[in-house]
Amino acid sequence: MFLVAGLVALPSSADAARIKGRFEGFRALQNPVWAEAKDPKNHGYSFREPVPTVRAEFRRPFPHIPKELCIAAIAAGPQKAQPPVLIRVGGGRTTPVTLVVTPGTRLTFQNTDPFKHKLYGVGIKTFAAGDTGPGATRDWSVPGAGVFEIRDEAAPSLRMWIVSEPNVAQAAYPSMKGEFSLNIQEPGDYVLQAYFAGKKVGPATPVTVAAADVELKGPIKVNDSSAAADAKASDSESKEGAK
């Protein structure tokens, strides 16, 4: 279930051990772009109405977790720079939306849309706005530790977060059901941390990796209280709209 395994070149070997786990509560997360877009003050639509036949619990701006929720295995010490990562730009977003890498990792942005994009890094001098034509690519190396946001002048909905963490050993993305699997090359102690929209979500889960695969005993709950409250509000809004 490594959805982005073909896109993000992660280190692996035959001796690698897997950490398997599951997220819970991810539908309480809110994609910030979609949450903003539904606000009438932002003039994102002239009408927006719920379809009554769709259950209220689904009528929330929850994220598409295979692209937006990243699980990273953080080692005790710094890790070497990862191989280049290919990031697709198309459909109003990037794939993945949230990326966790080590500093210095080279990122390649590839435009998969039939029209140009104009990516830029928010507050990043080394990533100024520039055109990327259909099928074209643009490279950028993560300059250091921190969180970097990438946007597109041609598509306001496109927002990407790059979390640069020196100790990150591996990162993966869950399936739509929330299941994930991480390939760990080196045995040792790790901490599993979920990232969403450039921020940590859910608890840090310590894991010790030996030769065998590790199955997490319980799910990682990524819904925080504020997100849950927002989800409730969204539910009631949806119900009122359905009436």
Added chain:
Amino acid sequence: MVLSRFWYVLLGLFLGLSVFLLSIATSMYNRAGARAMGEALSSDSQVVAWYLRDDARQRSGRLIQFGVDPDIAKYLQKSTDSEAKVPDEARDKLLAALKKVNNTIPRDEQFDAVFAVDQAGRVVAHLGYEQASGLSDFELGGYPVVADALRGYVRDDTLILDRIYRVVARPVEYDMGSLPAGAIIGARIVDDRFARELSSRTGAAIAFYANGDRASSGAPEGFAVGNLDQIVGDMASLEQDPEYKDKGRSKVRTIGGMLGVQYSRLPGEAWQLGGGFAVARLPVSVDGLFGFFKTADDKDKQQAKLPVAILVAVIAAAIGIVFSVFEHTRPIAIFKNEAHRLAKGETDQLQPSRFRGVFRKIASDLNDGMDQVLAKGGGPRRGPADMKQVLGNIPDQPQMSAFSFPGDPSSMPQPSSGQAAPRSVPQAPGNPKLPRPPVRPGSPGVSLDTTLSSEDSSVARRLPTPPSRGDGAAAELAEWHAVFQDFVSLKQQCGENTDGFSYEKFEQTLKKKNEELLTRHGAKRVKFSVYVKEGKAALKASPIMD
């Protein structure tokens, strides 16, 4: 001429007032036209916005036809269930289903492009968007409009991709107890066809713009679409319009002093990308004072009160003509007739009482002038020269002679001296009360005195009225009586004593002098007149030759 001049002044004021009012009317009309244009633009802007929303709503209803198609729902669910890769079967079946449903929609209500998107946001099949043909990983799931549809909302959006698209999306459900299988998205390209259609339905000239450039435009008949190109230059300063920035609709702006434009942002992502539409109108205005003639149409001309205008013009002209006839033509005609009568000898003088205004003064002056000439014995005759008068029968003594009356110590006047000018009865300063000579019935003086005004009579009384030829002795006696009266009056005015001065004595002297002069000069008659010489009344005798 007072009335005529008053009328001219009145007409001048009226003309000036008309020009002034016309200027005000032009200004008011243009201002009202600009205001109406602003209101019309605001209305146009609202109508276009409503149309866009209403059109999106109606078209979202068309999406239901796709949503309820069993194949579309089924194969979208299959694609959603296959996270790794979109099944080829799903692509083929969905494309066929899209085509089938799309063909059931009336042509003018069809979308330019339709997309079937699974829950992962991947485009499983699409119609009409050839740019994406062959792109196996083409997706739309990041756009809020698609994300909302995948989560159970129907809504619209305006996307600026390679072009401007009006987009509506709604979920496609396969299993009511789970997430929607996917979404169906319909898009209309905002091109010239769309703009023309919009223009024809709203009556507004409209241009869509994005990325600082005009994307499409349409205008009703009578409005040159090229005018809408001007918005490109104006858009640079558009972002500085606070109303446009905050509310998404600019104030009415005027480009090039003519074109009125109002800009509105398009709802959706285009709002943030600076995409919008502009409605434009040309102001209804008139150029200059006579611009109304060019602007007015047949209906306006029919409603104009032309008969009233003609009536006013006719009345004004009639009043002017009446005044000019009354004050100009008629007095001149009367004067002409009187002058003609005078020339024909039907009258001896002009009668000032028959004239008005300045003509009365002219007549009086002419009479005075003639009197002066007669008092001098007549002026040079105009016309062919009388040889007898020029060469022959030249008297030894001057024709003009004067004498003093017996008992008067003054000497005879010397005509050549020039010291004493013959004159008629002088006007007494202060109008002293003089004893009036006896009035003789039938005398010319009596006649004048009774027919003329006091002013004219005073003038007339100074004029000796010579008897016409052939009047004989009676006329001569009447004339002498008049001369006697004038002489007595003059003496009294000069302060001389008139006691014992009788007409009989006066007549004897005149007879004697008359015979003497007639004999000496062979004249036909002698005319006597009175004058003042050295402060005393004197009598002058003038022989009349013809």
